[in-house]
Amino acid sequence: MISKEQIEHIAKLAKIxxxxxxxxxxxxxxxxxxxxxxxxxxxDMSRVEDFLPESRQKSIxxxxxxxxxxxxxxxxxxxxxxxxxxxxxxxxxx
Amino acid sequence: MKLSxxxxxxxxxxxxxxxxxxxxxxxxxxxxxxxRDKEINSFINLNEKAIDEAKSIDxxxxxxxxxxxxxxxxxxxxxxILVKGLKCTAGSKMLEEYVAPYNATVIEKLKKEDxxxxxxxxxxxxxxxxxxxxxxxxxxKNPLDPExxxxxxxxxxxxxxxxxxVLGALGSDTGxxxxxxxxxxxxxxxxxxxGRVSRYxxxxxxxxxxxxxxxxxxVDDAEFIFNIIKGKDQSDSTSIEPRITNYQLPIxxxxxxxxxxxxxxxxxxxxxxRIDEIIKKLEKLGTKxxxxxxxxxxxxxxxxxxxxxxEASSNLARYDGVRFxxxxxxxxENIFDFYSELRDKEFGPEVKRRIMLGTFVxxxxxxxxxxxxxxxxxxxxxxxxEEAFKKVDLILTPTTPTPAFKIGEKQNPVDLYLCDxxxxxxxxxxxxAVSVPIGKIVEPEMPVGLQIIAPYFREDxxxxxxxxxxxxxxx
Numbered sequence: 001m002i003s004k005e006q007i008e009h010i011a012k013l014a015k016i017x018x019x020x021x022x023x024x025x026x027x028x029x030x031x032x033x034x035x036x037x038x039x040x041x042x043x044d045m046s047r048v049e050d051f052l053p054e055s056r057q058k059s060i061x062x063x064x065x066x067x068x069x070x071x072x073x074x075x076x077x078x079x080x081x082x083x084x085x086x087x088x089x090x091x092x093x094x
Numbered sequence: 095m096k097l098s099x100x101x102x103x104x105x106x107x108x109x110x111x112x113x114x115x116x117x118x119x120x121x122x123x124x125x126x127x128x129x130r131d132k133e134i135n136s137f138i139n140l141n142e143k144a145i146d147e148a149k150s151i152d153x154x155x156x157x158x159x160x161x162x163x164x165x166x167x168x169x170x171x172x173x174x175i176l177v178k179g180l181k182c183t184a185g186s187k188m189l190e191e192y193v194a195p196y197n198a199t200v201i202e203k204l205k206k207e208d209x210x211x212x213x214x215x216x217x218x219x220x221x222x223x224x225x226x227x228x229x230x231x232x233x234x235k236n237p238l239d240p241e242x243x244x245x246x247x248x249x250x251x252x253x254x255x256x257x258x259x260v261l262g263a264l265g266s267d268t269g270x271x272x273x274x275x276x277x278x279x280x281x282x283x284x285x286x287x288x289g290r291v292s293r294y295x296x297x298x299x300x301x302x303x304x305x306x307x308x309x310x311x312x313v314d315d316a317e318f319i320f321n322i323i324k325g326k327d328q329s330d331s332t333s334i335e336p337r338i339t340n341y342q343l344p345i346x347x348x349x350x351x352x353x354x355x356x357x358x359x360x361x362x363x364x365x366x367x368r369i370d371e372i373i374k375k376l377e378k379l380g381t382k383x384x385x386x387x388x389x390x391x392x393x394x395x396x397x398x399x400x401x402x403x404x405e406a407s408s409n410l411a412r413y414d415g416v417r418f419x420x421x422x423x424x425x426x427e428n429i430f431d432f433y434s435e436l437r438d439k440e441f442g443p444e445v446k447r448r449i450m451l452g453t454f455v456x457x458x459x460x461x462x463x464x465x466x467x468x469x470x471x472x473x474x475x476x477x478x479x480e481e482a483f484k485k486v487d488l489i490l491t492p493t494t495p496t497p498a499f500k501i502g503e504k505q506n507p508v509d510l511y512l513c514d515x516x517x518x519x520x521x522x523x524x525x526x527a528v529s530v531p532i533g534k535i536v537e538p539e540m541p542v543g544l545q546i547i548a549p550y551f552r553e554d555x556x557x558x559x560x561x562x563x564x565x566x567x568x569x
Contacts, residue, residue, distance in 0.1 A: 002454075007450075010450055010453050010454050010457065011434075011450065012434075013453050013457060014407065014437075014449050014450055014453040015411075015414075015430065015433040015434045016434060016437045016438050016441070016446055016449065016450065017431075017434035017435050017437075017438040018438065018446075019438075022446075026447070026450060029447060029507060030450075030451070030454070032506070032507070032508050033399070033447075033451060033507060033508060036395075036396055036399070036511070037396040037399055037400055037464070037468075038396075039392065039393060039396045040393055040396050040397060040400075040468065040471055042393075043390070043393060043474070045467065045470060075195040075196070076195055078193060078195060079191075079192050079193060079417065079418050079419070080417055081415070081419055081420055081421035081422070082416075082421055088416060090416050090429055090432075091426060091429040091431075092428055092429065094428050
């Protein structure tokens with residue numbers, strides 16, 4: 001149902017580097033799990049209207065940035081492993 | 095009085111009557127944990143300041159200051175809910191060193207009432223699992239039989255209450271993660287209506303399903319904790335205050351529905367018989383019982399897995415090793431290699447499986463057939479319940495098809511998913527539901543639970559019936 005190549009492609013999208021043995025295992029498990037979720041195929045969907053997410057418009061706030069104090073920023077930065085002042089350091093993009 | 099015999103109500107009495115102090119109670123709790131939790135493994139981290147916090151409440155009592163409704167009550171918190179200053183690991187290596195910079199709203203509320211947070215409890219990694227076997231910090235055992243699982247994912251929360259370390263705990267329930275361990279450990283576990291309790295400070299798994307709720311030894315205690323943690327919160331836009339607040343309680347003539355799709359062959363016959371006994375006794379008390387149908391029940395679990403995996407894969411995209419973890423030494427050419435290597439190393443097998451499946455069902459060419467279809471099926475499942483609640487006030491079902499199973503018994507992922515067969519539909523519909531213990535079965539001598547499902551925001555009806563059932567079971 002899903003090939004090894006497809007699993008490798010999904011892993012790339014999911015940013016998870018799989019060892020060859022894991023790719024094998026996932027290929028097998030995907031087969032089982034997709035068989036399980038494919039039960040939905042049995043439902044006659046012709047009479048179901050399109051899915052509309054429930055409106056919770058009222059809870060949307062204005063897209064304004066909020067000022068935070070230096071102490072608050074410092075607190076949030078406590079868990080950043082590699083930083084320079086208020087900036088987060090990362091590896092180069094390419 | 096023995097710690098394990100205490101309930102929240104009894105402990106409050108004892109504290110007020112000065113039978114013991116908050117400090118003594120807290121020291122007793124920590125002593126028991128140090129002595130016995132090696133075996134059970136219900137806690138990942140303990141709150142080192144717990145005794146100081148207890149002392150300050152004793153001081154408050156001494157000088158006659160007003161104290162909170164949970165003053166001195168030892169509680170445990172699932173380790174995916176942030177408690178400021180304590181590590182919050184979500185049971186994952188990914189967050190092994192993560193220290194919560196703020197309190198979740200539920201924690202603010204508990205602390206305002208002077209509760210003592212004893213520690214953070216073990217869970218299946220990122221709340222993904224139904225057995226408590228999939229934490230990066232080792233599995234949790236069922237205190238009623240250490241060869242068996244406590245259920246999951248709120249495994250440590252259930253185990254720590256069941257063994258008698260703490261008087262209550264918070265868990266989170268995405269597809270049964272409060273109710274199933276409550277049933278396996280003989281506790282009351284409530285999943286409130288979606289939106290009833292703020293999730294600000296809960297590490298997100300599947301945002302349209304997740305809900306925080308209490309686990310406790312009896313219905314009164316669960317209700318007590320629920321009433322403290324509920325309410326709208328500015329910091330969680332999905333939280334809501336129910337429109338109707340003054341309910342008229344139809345206490346005397348409740349009509350209860352039994353959905354035929356939940357009393358199936360997979361249901362352990364001993365559990366079925368136990369439920370039948372309870373129902374007969376309810377009928378004797380004047381409760382009307384009606385057979386109903388929820389026709390799309392069979393599709394709830396597959397539908398749930400598609401939606402949950404999709405949302406989890408999106409929510410867990412934030413774990414990139416750049417913002418929330420200790421510095422990892424990974425040889426990599428660029429940032430994308432770094433992410434992929436790190437995520438492979440730090441996530442466990444079940445988390446990877448769900449991220450992979452979620453990525454797949456959302457991917458180009460597949461999302462119509464999986465994700466969007468599941469969203470439509472979700473509407474059908476919701477409608478089933480809405481129709482049913484036109485006829486009955488509450489719905490009764492088994493909580494689980496079997497009692498707690500043996501550690502290592504379920505190796506196949508789909509077998510483990512089937513544990514939540516009676517639970518996931520409730521999350522898809524956003525309804526409130528409780529698992530209430532209905533005593534033990536024999537061979538194995540383990541507790542089992544009964545699930546009560548109510549219409550939106552009718553937790554009051556749930557507590558009402560749960561108390562009746564509690565009385566029947568005790569009689």
